[in-house]
Amino acid sequence: VRRAEMSAEKNQILGKDKYGLDTPCLLIDIDVLHKNIRAMQESVRGKGKNLRPHAKTHKCSVIAQKQLDAGAVGICTAKLSEAEALVKGGIERILITGPVVLPLKEERLAALIQRCGELILVLDNLEQARLLSTLCEEQGLSVHVLLDIDPGLRRTGVSAEEAPDFARKIMDLAGLNLRGIQAYAGQVQHIASYEERRQRSMEYMHSAEEVFRKLVDEGMELDIFTGAGTGTFDIDTDLEGLTDLQVGSYVFMDAEYRAIGSALEKEAFTLFEPALTMLAAVVSSNQSGFVTVDAGLKSMYRHGGTPIIIYPRDALYSYDWFGDEYGKISFAEKSKSIPPGSMFELVVSHCDPTVNLFDRFYVTKDDRVVDMWNIDLRGKSS
Amino acid sequence: VRRAEMSAEKNQILGKDKYGLDTPCLLIDIDVLHKNIRAMQESVRGKGKNLRPHAKTHKCSVIAQKQLDAGAVGICTAKLSEAEALVKGGIERILITGPVVLPLKEERLAALIQRCGELILVLDNLEQARLLSTLCEEQGLSVHVLLDIDPGLRRTGVSAEEAPDFARKIMDLAGLNLRGIQAYAGQVQHIASYEERRQRSMEYMHSAEEVFRKLVDEGMELDIFTGAGTGTFDIDTDLEGLTDLQVGSYVFMDAEYRAIGSALEKEAFTLFEPALTMLAAVVSSNQSGFVTVDAGLKSMYRHGGTPIIIYPRDALYSYDWFGDEYGKISFAEKSKSIPPGSMFELVVSHCDPTVNLFDRFYVTKDDRVVDMWNIDLRGKSS
Secondary structure, rough: OHHHHHHHHHHHHOOHHHHHHOEEEEEEEHHHHHHHHHHHHHEEEHHHOEOOOOOOOOOOHHHHHHHHOOOOOOOOEEHHHHHHHHHHHHEEEEEEOOOOOOOOOOHHHHHHHHOEEEEEEEEEOHHHHHHHHHHHHHHOOOOOEEEOOOOOOOOOOOOOOOOHHHHHHHHOOOEEEEEEEEEOOOHHHHOOOOOHHHHHHHHHHHHHHHHHHHHOOOOOOOEEEOOOHHHHOHHHOOOOOOEEEOOOHOOOHHHHHHOOOOOOOOOOOOOOOOOOOEEEEEOOOOOEEEEEEEOOOOOOOOOOOOOEEEEEEOHHHEEEOEEEOOOEEEEOOOOOOOEEEEEEEEOOOOHHHHHOOOOEEEEEEEEEEEEEEHHHOOOOOO | OOHHHHHHHHHHHHOOOOHHHHOOOEEEEEHHHHHHEEEEEEEEHOOOOOOOOOOOOOOOOHHHHHHHHHHOOOOOOOOOOHHHHHHHHHOOOOOOOOOOOOOOOHHHHHHHHHOOOOEEEEEEOHHHHHHHHEEEEOOOOEEEEEEOOOOOOOOOOOOOOOOHHHHHHHHHOOEEEEEEEEEOOOHHOOOOOHHHHHHHHHHHHHHHHHHHHHHHHOOOHHHEEEEEHHHHHHOOHOOOOOOOOOOOHOOOHHHHHHHOOOOOOOOOOOOOOOOOOOOOEEOOOOOEEEEEEEOOOOOOOOOOOOOEEEOOOOOOEEEEEEOOOOOEEHHHHHHHOOOOOOOEEEEOOHHHHHHHOOOOOEEOOOOOOEEEEEEEOOOOOO
């Protein structure tokens, strides 16, 4: 039923002007999306590294496939349920970047190991590693694993000091194929100053790199040292040992990442452009100097800075949340008002959790609707 | 496919201990839910008022039906898409509390007017009223409308001064059946002090009441003056003219509402108890004094105060968000740790947007799973 509904709706809106779409909705400019995918692939490839983009940003198999087609070596997800959805969407090479807890999720995990071409898990707990090994033995499976190393975030991962011993113990467990390490310094990704971000990231990631080198020197055959995010895409590539980058937000960009500096453009982060935007319409205009629009905290996640209004371009506007269902858009001219139905296009504040609030993307080219993509990883938190 | 998947899952988990469910997930204690529904119905009925509960909290037709069965005169939704979902779920008497913008949504609105037994819309703009009248005339429809009056929130609604003239103009428009007024003072609902909340709400709502009286005195046959929220459920009932209350959060309660005082219990808001909780599991425990759990801002909306941990009950814990996918639960004992897979149950900070992050509720009685309900109004922002 859902698929039939979707294709009926798709037929209705193909070719339509995007500013005529029902609101609130999420738009993707396909040319900007492709440009971002290519720009990151080329930048990383130019430094001799691979790309393993994180699907937690786009939550969409169609986009994951585009990243693979452009040369990515695999796709990351945060949760098991996201990986399940990717496999349903035809994606085969998946790294789940967060620990999958056993025995809680053992049935689902065993099914996924069997269905997925190359599934890589991370481990940060020896008892969990033993449970995974037992599961594999009992079901005649084997699975690729990475050691999750904590680069100072203290969220998941073992410390660099404990890591070598932990790795040796994993080597002894049946069914587990240790491929390398993961280190993600989430706490540095949004540091506004490029220089400070570089310094902090290098400091944290060097200890993980030393672990990787030590293990390789001991004779372990490791081929993956994965980490980094959009905020350090042109920093962590300087780590000699790093093999691939788990960048996510570059594909869409958001107000939060736009605000920080990169090596190339230190004032604003503009190598990547906003591919994802939100369309909202005025629902009430009985005040002077501001109107009420139909996108509030239920459709634009209230996190990570202030949304940026990019359409209309002719004046200065600012957005603020106005409850669950509404937003308040204020004008520079205090006497101004515009009627219900007037359209605004915004760069959302934090793209990942905002994408999670919708079921589909309306894909546009030159401001016309050319496609509709299912956000098939939406709501996958388990 | 989805329905079949759901009933297969339902068969698997019926009778299961709730602390064995996969995480993160939303739980409803059915006895507490029924108690909250009855307590509000009786409280309001005791003051000679009706109940028109807001579905924006629970986003679930099954619960809307329970509220109607208990005696509610109708169900409120904020958006057209929520009303569409309720009608699909078999609910007939619906008030959409926010303006539905024309011509943007005219096709969907005309279809809903035809499908829904009693649909009530609100109006705060004369041009929009004219477009609605034209739509009704062209399609041979008629629709119930309320005048939306702004009680100082300045979000939607016309001012009390302009309201009488606006009402007279609506009376002249074909196809529109003016039933009364709506006034929702959202800005006072979470004021912590009961006395201050009472004073502020009365101040704002009295001007709306005067409009209602004036219109009735002019001979208009109006039978609805609707407003109020959970924060003023025992305050706005003192307004003689008020006919029904649009309370929402009482059905679940959340940390935000727990923090405020009511007339009966001035220290904490405890006439209603938490019916909705979240289950989260430890995914990483390599630190002293805190662990990482699998519910972050993607599954527990970061808004409206701090989640409260209610299980386990044996010690002092506190929750904080730890990124999109993770939460950090800290112990009073700084040396304590507990292993991956350990379970926590929490009262979420702001129930409405958190419910919007899930597809289903797991319904429990005496801590055993007895049902699974589809959150069929999830993601309905348009």
